[in-house]
Amino acid sequence: MKLFEKVIDANDLVFAFLVVGVIMYLSYWVARHFTNNKIPGAAIAITSGLILAFLGGKKGIADVPLFSGMALLGGAMMRDFSVVATAMGANYGEIKKAGLAAFISLLIGVFVAFFAGGTIGYAMGYTDIKDFTTIGAGACSFIVGPITGSAIGAGSDVIAISIAIGVVKSIMITIGTPIVAKQIGLDNPHAAMVFGGLIGTTSGVAAGLAATNPKLVPYGALTATFYTGIGALLCPSVFYLILQAIL
Amino acid sequence: MKIYGVAILAGCFLAGQLLGSLLGFWMQIPGNMGGVAFAMFMLIMLNEQMRKRGFLMAETENGIAFWNAMYIPIVVAMSATQNVKAALSGGWVAIVVGVLATGLCLLLVPLVSKIGATKDITRSSSNNT
Numbered sequence: 001m002k003l004f005e006k007v008i009d010a011n012d013l014v015f016a017f018l019v020v021g022v023i024m025y026l027s028y029w030v031a032r033h034f035t036n037n038k039i040p041g042a043a044i045a046i047t048s049g050l051i052l053a054f055l056g057g058k059k060g061i062a063d064v065p066l067f068s069g070m071a072l073l074g075g076a077m078m079r080d081f082s083v084v085a086t087a088m089g090a091n092y093g094e095i096k097k098a099g100l101a102a103f104i105s106l107l108i109g110v111f112v113a114f115f116a117g118g119t120i121g122y123a124m125g126y127t128d129i130k131d132f133t134t135i136g137a138g139a140c141s142f143i144v145g146p147i148t149g150s151a152i153g154a155g156s157d158v159i160a161i162s163i164a165i166g167v168v169k170s171i172m173i174t175i176g177t178p179i180v181a182k183q184i185g186l187d188n189p190h191a192a193m194v195f196g197g198l199i200g201t202t203s204g205v206a207a208g209l210a211a212t213n214p215k216l217v218p219y220g221a222l223t224a225t226f227y228t229g230i231g232a233l234l235c236p237s238v239f240y241l242i243l244q245a246i247l
Numbered sequence: 248m249k250i251y252g253v254a255i256l257a258g259c260f261l262a263g264q265l266l267g268s269l270l271g272f273w274m275q276i277p278g279n280m281g282g283v284a285f286a287m288f289m290l291i292m293l294n295e296q297m298r299k300r301g302f303l304m305a306e307t308e309n310g311i312a313f314w315n316a317m318y319i320p321i322v323v324a325m326s327a328t329q330n331v332k333a334a335l336s337g338g339w340v341a342i343v344v345g346v347l348a349t350g351l352c353l354l355l356v357p358l359v360s361k362i363g364a365t366k367d368i369t370r371s372s373s374n375n376t
Contacts, residue, residue: 016324020320020321020323020324021320023323023327024319024320024323042319042322042323045319045323046319046322046323046326047326048323048327049322049323049324049325049326049327049329050326050327050329050331052327053326053327053328053329053330053331054331054332056328057330057332058330058332058333059328059330060326060327060328060329060330060331061327061328062327062328067327070324070327070328071328073320073321073324074321074322074323074324074325074326074327074328075325075328078317078321078324079321079322079325080260080264080282080283080286081256081257081260081314082314082315082317082318082321083283083287083318084256084259084260084263084283084286084287084290085256085290085311085312085314085315085317085318086287086315086318087286087287087288087290087291088290088291088294088308088311088312088315089315090287090291092291092292092295095291097363097364098363098364099363100362100363101359101360101362101363101364104359104362105355105359105362108355108359109352109355112348112351112352112355113348113349113351113352116347116348116351116352117344117345117348120343120344120347120348121340121344124339124340124343124344126340135340135344138341138344138345139344139345139348139349142333143278147277147278160333160336160337161337161338161340161341163330163333163337164333164334164335164336164337164338164341164345165337165340165341165344165345165348166345167329167330167331167333167334167337167341167345168334168337168341168342168344168345168346168349169345169348169349170329171329171331171334172345172346172349172350173349174326176353180353184353184354184356184357185356185357185360186356190360190363190364191356191357191360194356194359194360194362195356197359198352198353198355198356198359199349199352199353203325203326203329206322206325207322207325207326210318210319210322214318214319217318218287221283221284221287222283222284222287223284225267225281225282225283225284226280226281226284228278228279229270229271229274229276229278229279229280229281232276232277232278233274233276
């Protein structure tokens with residue numbers, strides 16, 4: 001057993017390939033035999049991933065030494081590298097056509113998430129301007145939240161809540177996107193670019209679109225990649241100043 | 248050779264990251280601004296240019312196609328390494344704010360999608376992909 005652990009430990013990335021391969025196989029098998037492919041195999045696989053993440057802590061299942069390679073395989077570097085590769089299947093004409101809508105969706109997405117999130121937090125008792133700003137930024141993504149919170153000097157408890165809000169958002173998008181895709185018209189490149197801009201959170205958009213229709217991934221990822229930057233730009237500056245003027 | 252495709256992808260990726268970081272630095276944002284998008288644009292342009300000139304071999308393309316196909320498995324690994332416990336640690340505020348604000352943004356997707364595209368155009372474009 002010691003020897004087994006030693007071999008896995010020395011080859012953690014390779015073991016991660018095996019683990020993910022098995023998850024994929026089982027998920028597609030379940031999708032075919034139990035749901036008649038009504039629920040995509042990818043959606044089952046991604047949801048299984050989230051469930052596995054509960055076994056660990058901050059880094060999900062990668063906190064379990066045996067599965068440390070999952071952090072490398074599922075890290076930002078590999079994710080972005082493979083996202084860029086999906087551009088091979090993207091159509092430049094579609095991107096150009098949706099350009100304006102995508103740009104507007106980014107601004108609306110950050111604005112709505114911030115003020116809706118902050119207002120709900122306000123209603124739940126977080127009435128301080130710094131708390132409002134940090135909670136609103138958390139509703140953008142779990143990266144924008146802590147960046148904003150530390151920039152304006154918010155308390156660490158509120159910053160922790162803002163991260164939690166961002167994670168809730170990411171999980172909700174991951175599981176919810178394939179379920180609501182039809183209702184919100186998410187079945188074409190144009191809508192996917194708008195979706196990426198309105199939702200933003202990269203991991204959520206990446207996983208949600210993968211579970212819905214992998215062909216839409218490059219379009220959503222294209223706009224979502226600007227979201228964190230715009231959120232981190234606007235929340236601690238313009239939005240914070242607007243709040244100071246209002247509240 | 249397949250490695251040519253992987254190398255092209257890597258080149259575009261790194262150039263995009265560099266550009267995104269420069270833009271982030273210039274706008275004084277911690278991190279990267281649109282690096283993935285810049286890399287994707289470069290890959291799309293390069294792909295078109297090489298196809299026109301006949302430089303793009305099927306083998307080269309396969310090197311990129313492999314990483315394209317690895318996308319979903321990588322996303323599965325990504326979700327398995329999310330800090331899902333943090334979602335619960337924030338208490339009710341986190342769950343209520345996260346769900347409501349996100350739901351509102353989702354509802355806006357069909358509205359904002361109307362910008363720059365009539366229903367007919369989006370329908371026909373979905374057939375092409």
